[in-house]
Amino acid sequence: MKKRNAVHRLVWWQSLGLLLLGLLVIWGTAHDARLYREPVMKVQTATTIGVRHEKDDFDNRDQQVTQRLTGVILNGADRGQTVTVSNTYSMSQALDRDYRPGSQLFLTLHRQDGKLHATVKDSKRDVSLAFLVWLTFVLLILLMRFSGLMAFLSVVINALLFIAAIRLNGSTQGAGVLWIFGSLAVIFAGVALWIVIGLNRQMLMTWVATLGGTVLSVVVALVVFKLTKERGMYYESMQYVTQLPRPLFLAETMVGSLGAVMDESTDIISSLYGLKRERPDLSARQIFLSGRNIGKSIMGPLINVLFFIFVADTFAMALLYLKNGNSWQYTYQMNMSLGVIQSLISGIGIVLAVPIASWLASRFIKERD
Incomplete structure (x- = not known):
């Protein structure tokens, strides 16, 4: 008691x-x-000064609302000064948004005739981000204890590695993007598995299975691209790309499919370890067949998860294209084609990881493990 x-x-x-x-x-x-270099303003009053109704050639209706925002600057040399800025947003808020008292905004300051003027640059969103990170951390700790702490730590480390890879890619002008993010995928998988599972035989098998499934899926994709001469690959639909889009697409695909393949490999190998502990008399063939059956039951949901993520990512922009008179074919080409191809490549990696993980487990799981 x-x-x-x-x-x-x-x-x-x-x-x-x-x-x-x-x-x-x-x-x-x-x-x-005060930690930011850019000027930050806290909105004190927000007044609507005009509303304009609009209709385009496709009978889409919207309203343009103009606000007058008054607030005080919170940092920098002009800290404490009161400024007034205007903000125009649409009621649909597809590409802009309204601001309310209490909102914090990044500004661009300029002086004219000795007077301080400002324009809104963006919204300061770190409070929402900090709340979501804290909520994730709390749920992991309360529900999973030490394992949750290790999972959160692996995410933090991988996030720092990802930022470092982006900086390295920028310093090389994108010349080695595929090598940089390919190496990053290897490190991602190794760090996550090492922290969550530990440095042991199970971790090494899971790592090899993850990398094997991911690499083989990219190889299969490259072979198909070669045979089809990349017909139907609309690299021009990649937005804001200032470097060669093809290696960037391959790097994005490799990193994107890594998580699902690692999840599946971890489930298969950890389940087979538990099965071997319960039944030490299992033969290598029986372990392989058991791993294949486990893979059959989980690869379908994993592929669907990747597809749903892709649909959620393109849904809003696809609707905008259709609402503005574009055909389904053009909408698909400009918004969905590369995402569908990435989902297919990831699905190939998920399927290939099943026999790889099952074979590794059947050969290297020992009774003493």
Whole structure:
């Protein structure tokens, strides 16, 4: 009874500590304007000064609303000064948004005739981001304890590695994008598995299966591209690309499919480890067939998850294209074609990872493991 009460008290103190941590993080990000180089303004009043109704050639109707925003600058040499800016947004808020009192905005400041003028550059969103990160951390800790902490740590480390890879790619002007992000995929998988599973035989098998499925799927894609001479590949639909789009597309595909392939490989190999512990008399062939059956049951949902992510990513822009008189064919080519191809390549990697993971487990799982 005393032990149970001690556990309850520990859980209660942990929950209280996580709540206080969240409040501290949210308060800190709401008052961190001095950490930014760009001027930050906190909106004090927002007044609507005009509404204009619009209709285009395709009978799409919208309203353009103009606001007058008054606020105080929170950082920099002009800290404490009051400025007034205008903001125009559409009621659909597809490419813009309205601002309300309490919103924090990044500004572009300029002086004219000795007076300070400003234009809105973007919204400061770090409070929302900090809240989501804190909420994710709390759920991982409360539900998964130490394993959740390790999972969160692996995400943080991989995020830092990703930022470093982007900086390295920028410094080389995109010349080695495929090598940079290909190496990053290897490190991503290794770091995540090492932190979550540990440095052991199971981790190494999962790592090899993940990399094998991912690399083979890209190789299959390159062979198909070669045979079809890349007909139907609309690289021009990649937005804001300032470097060669083909290697960037391959790098994006490799990193994008890595997570699903790693998830599947981890499930198969960890399940086979548990099965071997329960039934040490299983032969290598029986382990291989069991792994294949496990893969059959999970690869369908994984492929569907990737497809749903792709649909969610292109849904809004596809609707805008269709609402503006574009055909289904053109909408598909400019918004969905590359995403569908990426989903297919990822699906190939998921399918190929099943026999690879099953074979590795059948050959290298030992009774002492």
